[in-house]
Amino acid sequence: MDEAEASGQVWRDEVRARPTTEHDRDALARLVEVDADSFEVELYERAADPQVLSIDRAQRSQAGQYARHVRRLREHQQHQGS
DSSP: OOOHHHHHHHHHHHHHOOOHHHHHHHHHHHHHHHOOOHHHHHHHHHHHHHHHHHHHHHHHHHHHHHHHHHHHHHHHHHHHHO
């Protein structure tokens, strides 16, 4: 595995491991309801931004598609090797 491929794998692993933006938005909404701290409001507004939500979904989709692609390649190689 070359450096670029390893870096891509690290990124995909991080995308899949982190909470979704929707999860963050919902947790921040609960905090804002309690005390409306200005920093929490700012974080909530960022997490609720449609563009941020769209980017998060796209990153997760890309990471998942690549993982399925790699899995299919391995399965195909195993079937050819049998």
